[in-house]
Amino acid sequence: MREPSPCVGICTLVDGVCIGCGRSIEEIAEAGNRARAVVYHICRGSEWRDAVAAGVYRGSSQDQADGFIHFSTAAQVAGSAAKHRAGQTGLVLVACAAGRLGSGLRWETARNGQDFPHFYGSLPLDAVLAVVDLPLEDGRHRFPLLRETI
Numbered sequence: 417m418r419e420p421s422p423c424v425g426i427c428t429l430v431d432g433v434c435i436g437c438g439r440s441i442e443e444i445a446e447a448g449n450r451a452r453a454v455v456y457h458i459c460r461g462s463e464w465r466d467a468v469a470a471g472v473y474r475g476s477s478q479d480q481a482d483g484f485i486h487f488s489t490a491a492q493v494a495g496s497a498a499k500h501r502a503g504q505t506g507l508v509l510v511a512c513a514a515g516r517l518g519s520g521l522r523w524e525t526a527r528n529g530q531d532f533p534h535f536y537g538s539l540p541l542d543a544v545l546a547v548v549d550l551p552l553e554d555g556r557h558r559f560p561l562l563r564e565t566i
């Protein structure tokens with residue numbers, strides 16, 4: 417995984433590669449797509465309510481043990497819920513604007529070779545777009561219609 421470039425938005429390409437950050441046009445385009453992404457986090461409703469009252473969210477106990485807050489894309493979140501939160505009640509789905517998370521958001525290869533968004537730090541509450549209950553229906557979490565980008 418490549419770190420964010422200091423020349424984002426002003427890349428200068430020579431032979432298809434930026435002379436500042438070394439990224440190809442495809443990599444530059446992907447970085448732009450990720451900045452507009454909506455990323456999703458699942459936690460206990462009580463954890464989220466406590467965070468809002470305190471004005472800061474540092475992640476679940478599992479996030480804290482791993483050293484980052486786990487996020488998923490719209491395409492990944494149902495699989496993440498099934499793997500890590502199966503049968504759990506009282507959960508909420510927190511939707512965040514990836515572009516508002518800053519340099520603490522890193523896309524790292526995880527399950528099945530997919531890049532997952534991981535956030536290092538305390539979640540800035542102004543990055544949150546929506547929080548919705550995540551009820552169980554026939555033993556599986558029922559998700560609302562999810563957005564890929566903002």
